[in-house]
Amino acid sequence: MGMKRLDGNVALVTGGSRGIGAAVALRLAEDGADVVLTYESNAERAxxxxxxxxxxxxxxxxxxADSADAEALTASVDRAAGTFGxxxxxxxxxxxxxVxxxxxxxxxxxxRTLAVNVRAPYLASRAAVRHMTDGGRIISIGSNMAGRTPFPGFALYAMSKTALIGMTKGLARELGPRGITVNLVHPGPTDTDANPADGPNAATITAFTALGRYASxxxxxxxxxxLAGPDGQYITGASIAVDGGFTV
Structure with missing residues (x-):
């Protein structure tokens, strides 16, 4: 078996027990990383x-670890680094x-929204860089709602996800001298338990995409x-839409 892109790396994925988080955790493992994931309440899914x-x-x-709990969140970062070195x-x-x-x-x-969606990524990043060597990676999951908010009721959520753009740019500038990249991925409609592709509003949501479907x-x-691998080492401070053209 040949070397994989992330062999020897350790990753922490917050909220990694379901949906996009679980898919990220599995993909990073498939690419060779050891993975720590946090979960709020569903131990069985985790x-x-x-x-x-x-x-x-x-x-x-x-x-x-509930990401709204600053101490628990920071402790989970320290535990990830301590467990796998x-x-x-x-x-x-x-x-x-x-919403x-x-x-x-x-x-x-x-x-609650600002604690989980804004403060937690900032505090987790702050804790993580104490353990990272030069060349580390920080990747946050934003939302297509930061670029386009076509439905009422999303002001608070969109505000929280838009805040990550500023955090990403600021941390990219600060951590660049260490070769640590900081990026933001904005998913669009994605087929998860929380937003199933066959849900009651799916047809309306799908119609806003250019590709006419949900992502997996x-x-x-x-x-x-x-972004986590060697091919992403010159990308930093970026906000990348993976939204099927929702925001075009």
């Missing part, structure tokens, strides 16, 4: 992903998806894997 990663021949660990790749995937009319999105919803989670994971 354990299933761990077993699938181990089936590829890589090491894997699931850590329970290093940390090369951080994927900020965990997200809060709270609804403005009058229903009050302080509690705003605090592995299609998003493929771009993350490119």
């Amino acid at each position: 354990a299933e992903v761990v077993e699938r990663i181990k089936a590829t021949g890589r090491r894997a660990l699931a850590v329970q 290093r940390l090369d790749i951080l994927v900020n995937n965990a997200g809060a998806f709270l 609804g009319p403005l009058e229903d999105m009050g302080p509690a919803e705003a605090d 989670p592995p299609e998003v994971a493929a771009t993350v894997a490119h």
Whole structure:
């Protein structure tokens, strides 16, 4: 068996028990990385992903951590590095998806959304760079709603995902001297439990894409894997849409 692109690397994927996060964790393992994933509550789903990663021949660990809990989140980063001896790749995937009319999105919803979607990626990145050697990778999962918000009720969510653009650019500038790249992937409609391709609003959502279909989670994971690997070493500060043309 030949060398794989990420052999010897350790990756942490937040929210890696389902959907895009699980697909990213599996793809990074297939490319040779050992993977730690966090999950909020579903230990069974997380354990299933761990077993699938181990089936590829890589090491894997699931850590329970609510990304809104700053201490738990930071501890999960430190545990990932401590367990496998290093940390090369951080994927900020965990997200809060709270949408609804403005009058229903009050302080509690705003605090939760900003804690998970903005503060957590920042704090996880801050913790990760303490462990990363030169040439590390930070990749955050944004949303097509940062580029186009055609439906009502998404103001809070779109605001949180748009904030990641500024974070990505700022960290890319700061960490560039160390060869650490920082990038943002904006998925479009993706076939997950939270937004199934056969859901009640799927036809309307699909109509906004140029390709006329939803993505599969592995299609998003493929771009993350490119950014995480050696072929992505000269891409930093970028926001890359994997949205089937939703924002064109």
